[in-house]
Amino acid sequence: MTRATTVRAVLAAAVLLVSVLITLTMSPRLGLDLQGGTRMVLQAKDSATAKADRESTDRTLEVLRRRIDSLGVSEPTLTRSGEDRIIVELPDVQDPRKAAEVIGRTVQLSFHAVRGPGPEQEKGKAAGLTLPDEEGRLLALGQARLTGAGVKDAGASFDAQQGAGWTVALDFHKGAGRDWTRLTGEAACHPAQDERRRVAIVLDDRVISSPQVAPSVGCNVGLPSGSTQITGSFGADEARDLALLIKGGALPLPVEIVEQRTVGPTLGAAAIDASARAALIGAAATALFITFVYRLFGALAATALAAYGVISYAALVALGVTLTLPGLAGFVLAIGMAVDANVLVFERAREEYAERSGRSLRSAMTAGFRNAWSAVADSNVTTLIAAGLLFFLGSGPVKGFGVTLAIGVLASMFSALVIARALTEIASRSRFVGDYRGVNGIARPGRVRTWLARRDPQLFRSPRRWLLISTVLITVAGLGIVVRGVDLGVEFTGGRLVEYSTSRPVDVETARTVLAGAGFGDAEVTTAGAGDLSVRTGDLDDHEEHALRAALAEAGGDTTKVRDELIGPSLGDELRRNALIALAVAVLVQLAYLAVRFRWTFALASVAALVHDVILLVGAFAWLGRTVDGIFLAALLTVIGYSVNDSVVVFDRVRELWAKARRESVTTIADRAVLQTVPRTVNTGMGALFILAALAVLGGDSLEDFALALLIGICVGTYSSVLTAVPVALTLEKRAKTPPPARKRASGRTSGAGAKRRDPLDNGARV
Numbered sequence: 025m026t027r028a029t030t031v032r033a034v035l036a037a038a039v040l041l042v043s044v045l046i047t048l049t050m051s052p053r054l055g056l057d058l059q060g061g062t063r064m065v066l067q068a069k070d071s072a073t074a075k076a077d078r079e080s081t082d083r084t085l086e087v088l089r090r091r092i093d094s095l096g097v098s099e100p101t102l103t104r105s106g107e108d109r110i111i112v113e114l115p116d117v118q119d120p121r122k123a124a125e126v127i128g129r130t131v132q133l134s135f136h137a138v139r140g141p142g143p144e145q146e147k148g149k150a151a152g153l154t155l156p157d158e159e160g161r162l163l164a165l166g167q168a169r170l171t172g173a174g175v176k177d178a179g180a181s182f183d184a185q186q187g188a189g190w191t192v193a194l195d196f197h198k199g200a201g202r203d204w205t206r207l208t209g210e211a212a213c214h215p216a217q218d219e220r221r222r223v224a225i226v227l228d229d230r231v232i233s234s235p236q237v238a239p240s241v242g243c244n245v246g247l248p249s250g251s252t253q254i255t256g257s258f259g260a261d262e263a264r265d266l267a268l269l270i271k272g273g274a275l276p277l278p279v280e281i282v283e284q285r286t287v288g289p290t291l292g293a294a295a296i297d298a299s300a301r302a303a304l305i306g307a308a309a310t311a312l313f314i315t316f317v318y319r320l321f322g323a324l325a326a327t328a329l330a331a332y333g334v335i336s337y338a339a340l341v342a343l344g345v346t347l348t349l350p351g352l353a354g355f356v357l358a359i360g361m362a363v364d365a366n367v368l369v370f371e372r373a374r375e376e377y378a379e380r381s382g383r384s385l386r387s388a389m390t391a392g393f394r395n396a397w398s399a400v401a402d403s404n405v406t407t408l409i410a411a412g413l414l415f416f417l418g419s420g421p422v423k424g425f426g427v428t429l430a431i432g433v434l435a436s437m438f439s440a441l442v443i444a445r446a447l448t449e450i451a452s453r454s455r456f457v458g459d460y461r462g463v464n465g466i467a468r469p470g471r472v473r474t475w476l477a478r479r480d481p482q483l484f485r486s487p488r489r490w491l492l493i494s495t496v497l498i499t500v501a502g503l504g505i506v507v508r509g510v511d512l513g514v515e516f517t518g519g520r521l522v523e524y525s526t527s528r529p530v531d532v533e534t535a536r537t538v539l540a541g542a543g544f545g546d547a548e549v550t551t552a553g554a555g556d557l558s559v560r561t562g563d564l565d566d567h568e569e570h571a572l573r574a575a576l577a578e579a580g581g582d583t584t585k586v587r588d589e590l591i592g593p594s595l596g597d598e599l600r601r602n603a604l605i606a607l608a609v610a611v612l613v614q615l616a617y618l619a620v621r622f623r624w625t626f627a628l629a630s631v632a633a634l635v636h637d638v639i640l641l642v643g644a645f646a647w648l649g650r651t652v653d654g655i656f657l658a659a660l661l662t663v664i665g666y667s668v669n670d671s672v673v674v675f676d677r678v679r680e681l682w683a684k685a686r687r688e689s690v691t692t693i694a695d696r697a698v699l700q701t702v703p704r705t706v707n708t709g710m711g712a713l714f715i716l717a718a719l720a721v722l723g724g725d726s727l728e729d730f731a732l733a734l735l736i737g738i739c740v741g742t743y744s745s746v747l748t749a750v751p752v753a754l755t756l757e758k759r760a761k762t763p764p765p766a767r768k769r770a771s772g773r774t775s776g777a778g779a780k781r782r783d784p785l786d787n788g789a790r791v
Contacts, residue, residue: 039438040224040331043338050341055348056298061115064124065283066511067592068108074276076108080718082278085110087304107695110155110279116285121566124281129735133172136165137232138222147364155226157234165224166351174200180263183253190263193452194634201248209246211237215774230233232258232266232302238263286588298722299352306718307359310711314363320457324447325366325440332439335603339431349659350730358432359471365401365440368396368673373466374473385464391446392466399676400437402621403669407433410614410665414658419608426656460650472703483690484683489749494636494748501643504651508646513653514601519565525556526580532557534579543576544568556586572632603657607638610664622675625760629753630671633744640734640740655730663737667713670745672704675753677701679765686764690757694750703744709742740770 056063070078070407081783085102092100101113142154142162153165177195196204203243207223213219216239224234232457233254241247257268311326316323336358340347347355377385413432414426451457457464484490514521530538533558535549548643556667557580559572569588576582618627641660645652675698682690692789713735720731 025448029446032442033450036443036446037329040443043335045332046342052337052341052347052437053344055346056113056115058293058349059115059353060287060345061113063283063285064112064115064281064587065105065112065255066110066112066279067282068110068277068279071277078104078107080276081108081110084279085782087275088112088279088599089220090399098470098703109282113180113669119503121570124284124566133175133225133613135170135204135207136168136226137211138224138235139164142463155224155229155231157224157231161222163219163222163231163234165226168226170196170200172202175202176200178267180267182260189255190258190260190268192263194252194254196252205246205248207246208237208241209244212245213243227266230545232715240585251325279645280592281590282592284590286563286585290663291372293712296352298727299349299719302715302718302722302727303333303355303359305722309361310359313710313714314366315464316705317701320451320463321370321448321465324451325363325370325444327361328366328439328444328447329362331443332435333359335438336432336435339435340428343431345427345431347428349727350655351428352683354425354428354658354662355432357430357717362436362439363710364445364669365396365400365437367704367711368399368468369440371391371443371473371701371707372396373699374469377467378469384452384464385458388451388466388531389448389452393441399673400440400651402676404433404437406614406617406668406672407665409617410661412612413606413610414661415615417609423646429662430434435566451539472706476702480699481693483747484694484750484754485684487691487754490747490751491755494744494751498636498639498643501640501646504643505639508649510642510646510647511651512600513651513656514560514589517655518597519560519562520569520571521558521560521587521589521664522585523556523558524576524580525584525586526576527582528580530557530576530580532789535559535576538575538579539572542570544575545563547572550700551609556791566663580750599654603654606657610661611635614664615669617759618672621672622679623754623760623762625756625762626671626675626678628756629749630668630675630745632669633671633741633749634664636748637663637737637740641737644736656733658736659730659733662734663741667741667745668739670741671749673704674698674701674745675752676752677702678753683765690764691754694754698746698750705742705746709738712738 066088068081070076074080082105089100089102091100091116099115101111103111105111136153139162142164153167154162154163157163161591174197175194175470176197181193182192183189183191207301211221211223216236221236222234223237224231226232234519235255237247254266260674264269300409307329310327314322314325315323336355338354345351366392369389369392371392372395373388376391376395377388406429411426412427415423451464466741532549532551536547539545539547539549540557544559544561546561550558550560557576559576561572573583573585604769613632614629614634615631618630622630639661641663642652645656674697677700678690681697681700682693684687716735716738719727720735
């Protein structure tokens with residue numbers, strides 16, 4: 025082996041060994057959509073005393089953390105998102121009503137002196153604060169003398185001896201304790217039964233207790249903080265919740281739940297099993313396909329593909345990436361896309377072997393890796409751009425998909441350029457492998473390439489013909505968007521989407537009738553697969569959702585909530601706006617990158633094909649009546665990366681061939697370039713289609729739309745990269761005055777059009 029091959033083999037072995045150790049010793053971090061639980065997004069609001077900025081939001085987060093710890097939720101996660109949002113993840117919490125009540129309340133607890141009976145109606149500001157007491161009688165209250173922030177501890181207990189029922193004992197901080205003693209001392213200066221001898225304890229503008237100061241307390245003496253008890257007509261649960269809220273402290277800012285998602289553990293487990301089956305079957309089909317096409321070298325690429333799976337999984341685990349359902353689908357999808365670099369190399373090696381008679385298999389493979397490098401680099405960079413946009417402009421699970429896709433791209437490059445290269449270089453040194461063409465899979469041109477060479481179709485004799493077909497397709501897709509409309513998901517419109525599983529089958533019409541009778545006439549009811557029901561409504565709080573579920577239970581028996589998504593209208597507007605921004609940024613970034621790497625005509629043509637793919641994919645979902653949501657956005661941005669990936673491969677070959685034959689027409693060059701890259705396009709597309717077909721069939725309802733979007737997108741992207749991008753580029757080149765690309769100069773080569781490159785293994789000596 026050469027020194028370079030040895031280095032690659034050692035590096036591959038070391039990385040694989042570390043990856044296997046990580047895989048065996050560490051467990052992945054699963055998102056709530058895989059392990060079950062509730063995810064909430066809280067929006068902090070400005071208050072009269074504080075602005076919702078980074079600092080006050082962080083203080084609010086810490087108060088929420090103390091409250092959630094008191095709830096006993098195992099391993100909760102709280103993070104700040106942006107300046108004024110807090111993301112709360114509660115594993116294993118399937119009924120978020122109690123959690124939402126506890127963590128979402130502002131809890132403005134305050135203590136007031138009672139001035140006397142309140143007027144029936146307030147007359148101006150001079151009347152002060154007037155609130156009803158526990159019995160409904162109005163009390164005129166003074167200004168707040170201390171707040172809940174001064175409470176050091178609170179606990180609920182049942183007072184059986186005094187007959188007071190459930191009480192909440194309070195203990196104040198030192199300074200607040202002095203204020204409390206002063207307040208009760210002033211109240212004690214009034215005679216017994218006088219309203220002014222009472223102290224009002226107000227929680228969220230409601231008097232929860234207004235006790236008389238005991239007769240034993242002297243004027244201006246007051247009560248010590250440690251002996252204070254709140255009494256009221258509340259039960260055990262109310263007393264415990266009140267103590268929990270007071271102990272947790274008052275929120276510095278009021279918060280509003282703008283998003284809430286709940287996923288049952290059975291749905292997450294089913295998604296993991298379905299994705300695992302899809303990954304195994306899809307990867308096996310892909311491995312068999314490339315082994316059939318490229319024989320021994322295809323089998324070596326399949327081995328590298330297995331290594332890629334281990335490396336990328338270990339990277340996800342080691343980096344602590346939260347693996348969500350879209351992220352799991354991205355991991356499976358990246359397996360199919362990982363063969364792209366190997367296919368590019370093998371096809372270039374086939375060309376080198378066929379063009380230069382007498383060339384050794386080893387030198388053909390070396391030339392294949394060298395010539396495919398620019399296309400591999402550019403195509404992977406475009407996919408990384410799409411993954412970056414998913415991470416920075418997406419939200420929730422879409423971010424996880426972006427991270428998973430980026431790790432998959434980097435791992436696939438290492439797999440192809442280090443592991444697969446080391447294996448193929450070792451194999452190519454074997455005389456047996458080199459002598460038997462039917463074994464190595466490189467010495468024969470391949471059936472697709474042979475068929476194309478025999479037919480020699482002149483695809484671009486009339487480029488406008490293809491542009492006309494693309495225009496017709498865009499028109500049909502546009503009609504679907506206008507006529508059928510785009511069914512935006514709850515993420516983009518706001519509202520609530522809940523999926524239920526019933527013990528007895530319930531058809532859609534029966535469910536609609538039952539819900540209408542319960543007061544939910546505006547609810548949209550559809551089937552969600554496996555007999556489940558999906559209910560979509562507008563604004564629906566947790567108590568109303570509980571009533572809706574109870575109504576369904578009357579017809580369906582035992583009703584279990586499988587999935588629950590609540591998106592506030594403000595967040596829906598923001599997500600819809602961010603989705604449009606993400607698409608616009610994707611187009612501009614891809615345009616800028618391609619303009620730098622290629623000619624401006626090639627860049628505009630690639631972006632035109634990209635826009636063509638976006639319109640066709642959205643139009644297809646409109647005609648099919650499928651929901652366009654955040655997962656669809658992840659698929660759409662992935663299709664953008666895939667489409668540009670294909671265009672890059674084609675235009676990279678056009679640039680290379682045109683630089684060698686600058687006097688030939690660009691139409692002839694384009695025909696030749698497309699025919700040379702079609703085998704790669706077909707073989708790479710087949711690898712991805714095997715995976716996506718497995719996801720669509722085996723992935724379950726949760727991944728069906730995602731896989732369908734990618735299936736349509738890859739087919740459309742494959743078409744547009746050849747039959748839309750190239751005709752647009754040819755049309756633009758007729759008007760452009762830019763000279764043909766210059767041929768790259770390299771040591772050991774001449775720059776003439778007919779110059780021959782020397783075999784890198786040839787030292788130039790002759791006898």
